[in-house]
Amino acid sequence: MTLPVVLVAGLHADARRATVDALLRAVPRGVALHHDLTSAPAGTVRRTLRDAGGVLDSATAPLVNDCACCALREDLLPELERLADSGELCALAVVELWDSVEPLSVAQLLRTRGDERLTLVGVVTAVDPALVHPCLANGDDLAGAGLAAARDDQRTVGDTFARQLEYAPLLALVEGEAAPDATDRALLSQLHPLARLTSPGHPAFLPEATAGFDASAAAARVHPTTALLPQEAEEAGVTTFVWRADRPFHPDRLYAALPELACGALRSRGRFWLANRRETLLSWQAAGGALCVEALGPWLAALPRAAWPDVPTARRAAALVDWHPTLGDRSQHLVFTSPGLDVGALRARLESCLLTDAELAAHTADPARWTHHDSDFDRLLEPIR
The missing domain is CATH 3.30.1220.10 (CobW-like, C-terminal domain)
Incomplete structure (x- = not known):
């Protein structure tokens, strides 16, 4: 028996949390695993395990190679394998990625270092449509925004958000305080024409989020040498x-x-x-x-x-x-x-x-x-x- 795993990514923390909550409500015995990298400057990463009822466990993991993302990689697989070994106690593992972590790297990790106990069945990027334009337009370094995942992280807010959007086959749209307009949805559709856009509250959300995922094909779709670039x-x-x-x-x-x-x-x-x-x-x-x-x-x-x-x-x-x-x-x-x-x-x-x-x-x-x-x-x- 294998444990199905869904990755939920995105810079919009409220939208991401709402998407994870929807999955936990929809799947009895579903749990969410989250590594908060905010405490990385202090030398640790905080890991939280929760279900629809609340927090089940919380602990810290040390930094690896002075890199928060390295700590995530070293801690994530053992935790997922432990959940898989629990058998019927866990029916779905939702990995809620921290703000600036890109789903491609974690999907590749599961593909290359995971075993038969884990199956990546879906990747979702949670989005507040009204924040798409300001996030893409943000050329600030992640470090300046407090979102860097390592000391040498040179990515910017805009390009990180763009890659999160363009990789996931499913975009979960969660409206925040500002109401989105037609421009916001058109922007999402043109940035990733192959993506399915839906609300976490839609009846089709769970089957779409767990429909299966081919990490190799997804990587080829976004890699510059093989990218399926949008049409006019x-x-x-x-x-x-x-x-x-x-x-x-x-x-x-x-x-x-x-x-x-x-x-x-x-x-x-x-x-x-x-x-x-x-x-x-x-x-x-x-x-x-x-x-x-x-x-x-x-x-x-x-x-x-x-x-x-x-x-x-x-x-x-x-x-x-x-x-x-x-x-x-x-x-x-x-x-x-x-x-x-x-x-x-x-x-x-x-x-x-x-x-x-x-x-x-x-x-x-x-x-x-x-x-x-x-x-x-x-x-x-x-x-x-």
């Missing part, structure tokens, strides 16, 4: 603009445009390539004006054919969808979502950063020559080798 949409003043191009960016012109592009939309993401980094797939993640650019290894076209069988199937499938006869999977694919989005200005700014016809001709004739082009991007990415 327009609703209630919210626009999703998809921009694609084959030719590479000029590194200097793109670098100069980064502040404008990062602030051009509430949320943007995708993959791109630079003229002086022909072999490297670059990811783009921005929220609240804070931009993260990372090098994620080679494009599939940069690998020898003999190495392709070693590439994950999802990666090969994503590359072959829009395969170019000359460039392979090298392309610009960026998606911008925001209320009041100025699509015309955004498109013009992006296109101004591409290689001109003359530059493209020179690049096509001798792409290796561009690898010696120094750029301010070198401050964001690993040095060219």
Whole structure:
């Protein structure tokens, strides 16, 4: 017999708590496990176990490697396994994640280090719809907001919230003090078009929250190399603009445009390539004006054919969808979502950063020559080798 586990994530603590409470009311012998990382500066993490009637147990766990998230990982699995060993005393374990903990990392932990006693059956992100816009627009560091999960946590409020939203297949909508409007719901729908949006009080909530979960497929869906990025949409003043191009960016012109592009939309993401980094797939993640650019290894076209069988199937499938006869999977694919989005200005700014016809001709004739082009991007990415 295995113990079904549901993860409930989200920056909105009241919405998260209401969602957990709904699950506990719906499942007799259901319990909720929560690790509060607020006390991490004092060297401990507080663990609470409760059911629909109240707190069953409370204890502290020491920090591991001076990292609250490490302590959570080391303490969570043993506690879940202990609940699983209790047999019929526990019918469902709800893991209520602390504010800034992302469900992807915990789902991966359960997949790689869990055993046959535990089955992850659902991941839910609890959301107060009226707070979606202000949270996404918040470019402050988590540390400044008192939400950092480790000393070296460099995430921002906006990008953490965006990843929490975009990973979970089910968004539990819990209204707070401010009433949401059509813009709030349209924003959620466009950020994660595949998600089911429902209230924890809806009769279908429990079956949807426990319908089953494939952690590998979910990770592939949001990873920049394989992400199922949203399509263009327009609703209630919210626009999703998809921009694609084959030719590479000029590194200097793109670098100069980064502040404008990062602030051009509430949320943007995708993959791109630079003229002086022909072999490297670059990811783009921005929220609240804070931009993260990372090098994620080679494009599939940069690998020898003999190495392709070693590439994950999802990666090969994503590359072959829009395969170019000359460039392979090298392309610009960026998606911008925001209320009041100025699509015309955004498109013009992006296109101004591409290689001109003359530059493209020179690049096509001798792409290796561009690898010696120094750029301010070198401050964001690993040095060219």
